[in-house]
Amino acid sequence: MPRSLWLLIIGMLINVTGSSFLWPLNTIYIHDHLGKSLTVAGVVLMFNSAASVAGNLIGGVLFDRYGGYRSILSGIILTFAAILGLVFFHGWPSYIFFLTLVGFGSGIVFPSMYALAGTVWPEGGRKAFNAIYVSQNAGVAVGAALGGLIAGYSFQYIFIANAALYAVFFLLACFGYRNIAVRPSAQTSILQQSSKVKNNDKFTALIILCSGYALCWVAYVQWQSTIAAHTQELGISLTQYSLIWTINGALIVFAQPIVNTFVKYFAKSIKKQMMIGFVIFIVSFAAVSFADEFSGFMAAMIILTVGEMLVWPAVPTIANDLAPKGREGFYQGFVNSTATGGRMIGPLLGGVLVDLYGINMLFIVLFVLLVLAMFTTSIYDKKLKNQKLGEAILTS
Numbered sequence: 001m002p003r004s005l006w007l008l009i010i011g012m013l014i015n016v017t018g019s020s021f022l023w024p025l026n027t028i029y030i031h032d033h034l035g036k037s038l039t040v041a042g043v044v045l046m047f048n049s050a051a052s053v054a055g056n057l058i059g060g061v062l063f064d065r066y067g068g069y070r071s072i073l074s075g076i077i078l079t080f081a082a083i084l085g086l087v088f089f090h091g092w093p094s095y096i097f098f099l100t101l102v103g104f105g106s107g108i109v110f111p112s113m114y115a116l117a118g119t120v121w122p123e124g125g126r127k128a129f130n131a132i133y134v135s136q137n138a139g140v141a142v143g144a145a146l147g148g149l150i151a152g153y154s155f156q157y158i159f160i161a162n163a164a165l166y167a168v169f170f171l172l173a174c175f176g177y178r179n180i181a182v183r184p185s186a187q188t189s190i191l192q193q194s195s196k197v198k199n200n201d202k203f204t205a206l207i208i209l210c211s212g213y214a215l216c217w218v219a220y221v222q223w224q225s226t227i228a229a230h231t232q233e234l235g236i237s238l239t240q241y242s243l244i245w246t247i248n249g250a251l252i253v254f255a256q257p258i259v260n261t262f263v264k265y266f267a268k269s270i271k272k273q274m275m276i277g278f279v280i281f282i283v284s285f286a287a288v289s290f291a292d293e294f295s296g297f298m299a300a301m302i303i304l305t306v307g308e309m310l311v312w313p314a315v316p317t318i319a320n321d322l323a324p325k326g327r328e329g330f331y332q333g334f335v336n337s338t339a340t341g342g343r344m345i346g347p348l349l350g351g352v353l354v355d356l357y358g359i360n361m362l363f364i365v366l367f368v369l370l371v372l373a374m375f376t377t378s379i380y381d382k383k384l385k386n387q388k389l390g391e392a393i394l395t396s
Contacts (some may be wrong), residue, residue, distance in 0.1 A: 055107020060333020148242020
């Protein structure tokens with residue numbers, strides 16, 4: 001891998017380690033420490049995710065127009081300012097404002113990081129995105145483990161630790177990303193793209209694919225919201241809950257050779273890889289629906305992690321393949337915004353379902369959503385395949 005990609009990997013690791021001090025514990029903090037209902041907690045997280053959706057789309061456009069360095073740095077500065085605000089003002093309702101600003105700033109950073117990774121190492125294919133994904137989850141493992149321990153003393157220390165690591169990320173980006181060479185590509189406008197039917201077809205395919213991706217995130221984010229609160233009601237400690245996320249991140253880092261071997265022999269196409277991942281997601285939520293102690297939740301998370309390793313890196317890879325030259329940032333921004341849309345809807349939907357109908361109804365709805373995600377994934381490239389078939393017939 002090129003040196004510039006290693007700098008991105010290190011930056012993603014530091015960024016996510018800092019944010020992972022807080023995000024797994026958001027619902028617990030709002031529900032248990034600020035005394036709000038799960039529905040209110042879902043609304044707060046929805047604001048955070050809605051801001052992140054906007055940040056993702058803006059970040060992708062900024063990348064295409066101004067490059068990765070400026071777009072990443074602008075997102076870091078906004079996020080760092082919001083995190084500093086949380087250090088001093090983390091009561092109600094200031095928590096809502098600063099958490100929303102964190103979502104917007106971090107939303108700018110993520111698509112730019114992914115787009116830059118694909119641009120600096122285009123010959124790497126899915127390897128570049130997988131490397132960023134692995135570093136992201138290494139940060140989840142370290143941050144979640146430390147976050148649970150720190151929260152056991154005081155949530156105040158969580159905000160301080162998050163700010164300290166983001167300061168380190170700012171310094172790395174400021175001095176390390178300035179000279180990253182990006183291969184120039186022809187910029188294309190929306191009007192230019194609309195004149196090419198195949199590009200419209202590719203973007204339509206991305207929309208269909210990402211609709212299922214968003215539904216999958218609606219299910220996944222329950223682990224950070226309703227399932228997190230459910231574990232507390234069952235008497236599982238914050239340290240144990242954080243350990244679940246530590247295992248999640250550690251598996252993603254250390255089980256890569258096993259998953260890569262599985263993909264090589266049993267899931268040679270990206271679509272098949274995703275479909276297998278969705279089935280594993282369903283098995284995981286079936287397992288967690290019966291869990292009533294720590295070991296059951298840990299087993300369900302291990303199963304979930306295997307599915308995550310198959311699905312999450314696949315979508316940015318497909319987006320990079322579909323993107324016209326000069327629009328990589330926009331396509332990655334769209335992918336990240338749909339994922340964030342799922343994270344936005346998920347906590348509110350889950351909170352309302354649990355508050356009104358109980359946890360079992362939530363799992364039934366999640367099963368339906370994952371089946372729908374499998375359907376959209378199965379059909380997203382149907383038109384592109386028909387187009388290729390038609391071109392082959394014409395040229396034969």
